Amino acid sequence: MDLTSTKDKWIPKIKSFFSRLNWKNIFIFFGFFILAFIFWLMLFFRRDIEATYKIPLKYTNIPDDVVFDASLPNDIEIRVADKGAEIFRYTFTLNDSVEIDVAKYKAERINNLQGTELMQLIRAKLSQSTNLKAYYPINISLATSRLQKKELKVVFDGVISTSRSNLVADSATFLPATVMAYGAQSRLSEISSAVTEYTLFNNLKATSQLKVKIMPVNGVKFVPEEVEIYIPVLEYTERKFEVPVTARNLPGNIDVKFFPSQTEVSFSVTLEEYKKIAPEDFEVELDYKKFFKNENGRVDLELSKSPPAIRNVKLSPSSIEFLLESK
Structure with a gap:
């Protein structure tokens, strides 16, 4: 059976089905359904509601030569109570991070963020009418230890290939050519270079400047953590x-x-x-x-x-x- 005959067969049946429907009753039903939904929203927005949210944490202005003594949490969980309208709004507005300025608290000699300081950061995200009932963690340790530093040459780990009529004209270079490594003296003595993550650069057709990350090393922090590799490519x-x-x-x-x-x-x-x-x-x-x-x-x-x-x-x-x- 071809498409035309199928269409000629089913279109009259579909028209007949919809012509038999009581559209008046259908519109009345949907009208009452929409009104009921509006009334429900009005009641929800006016009721007192409790809800739990997770707010991301963002740490800024961290000195390069220090490491935190304890792992930092990535978010803070809060439980709040307010009218439904405000709770509904938080569903969309509490996705923005709470920023923790580490250098600021260090200058104020605050190594443990808790109590008033932590509540102020959270309250800045909330309306005055909102009751902050609980939050976790109840404190964030900002205690740090100072690290030794060592300048290391960047070494590429990976494969560079060009298109058929091109070749790498000279050695690849890095911008910057060296990075600073921070860590315990015993750990720094074990590494002699900053090796990049294994990377494949395939089918290069022209001189390129590309980003590549430094391979992480446990107990060592590299600054910067990402460099640019300059690959001179010429047509041969x-x-x-x-x-x-x-x-x-x-x-x-x-x-x-x-x-x-x-x-x-x-x-x-x-x-x-x-x-x-x-x-x-x-x-x-x-x-x-x-x-x-x-x-x-x-x-x-x-x-x-x-x-x-x-x-x-x-x-x-x-x-x-x-x-x-x-x-």
């Missing part, structure tokens, strides 16, 4: 040269022949450096003293001279045969 192209294989430190009565006598050097280079590089910039010069005793008559190849700007160097073949002859 591939180039190849044929380079002859030569030998040095040959005795006067010995000659050496290589098979083949040259190797293909392939490498990646930036577009800017592409035209500056010539075959003369490469040498494959083998040290006779290192290979003449090779029993298999083969020697591995390596570049003895190459431009510093090239990347991903490959030699083909990477090893060749040699034959020693007397002159």
Whole structure:
């Protein structure tokens, strides 16, 4: 059965069903329902209601060189009583944090936030008509201990990969390059660097400056906890040269022949450096003293001279045969 025939079959039935409904009674029912809901709201808003809420706590102006002796609570639970209208309003307004200015209380030599000080912070969130019946915790310890500090170099832990035609042009650097670590002297003596969290930077297509977090260490606080990594990325192209294989430190009565006598050097280079590089910039010069005793008559190849700007160097073949002859 196609869509058109289905529609032609069911639309008349749907119209017939709705035409038989007593819409007058339905509208009257919903009218009374809405009126009943309004009266219920009016009664609720005028009644005395008790409710419990959790208010988030936010600690500000914490000195870098201290650590709290006890764990700080993330929120405070309060029980309040007021008219329903005010209780209903708190459902939406008590989501904002209570801010605790640690430096302010330290200046006033208050190490335990309780009683009047704590109640004032809570009351600032409430209406004057509201009765604060209870709150928990009843005190918040702000006691701290001073820490030793140590400047540490940032070290990257992760993988950096680029798109196919790009390469990382130089070492990644950090902004800032060092962070300050705070902790007990015994704990600081165990760490020599600030290692980042293991991070993957994939398919980079241009020079990038990205945020990366410092890996947390128990008992140590890093300032800052997040740094930026600068990754220089340039577009590269591939180039190849044929380079002859030569030998040095040959005795006067010995000659050496290589098979083949040259190797293909392939490498990646930036577009800017592409035209500056010539075959003369490469040498494959083998040290006779290192290979003449090779029993298999083969020697591995390596570049003895190459431009510093090239990347991903490959030699083909990477090893060749040699034959020693007397002159």
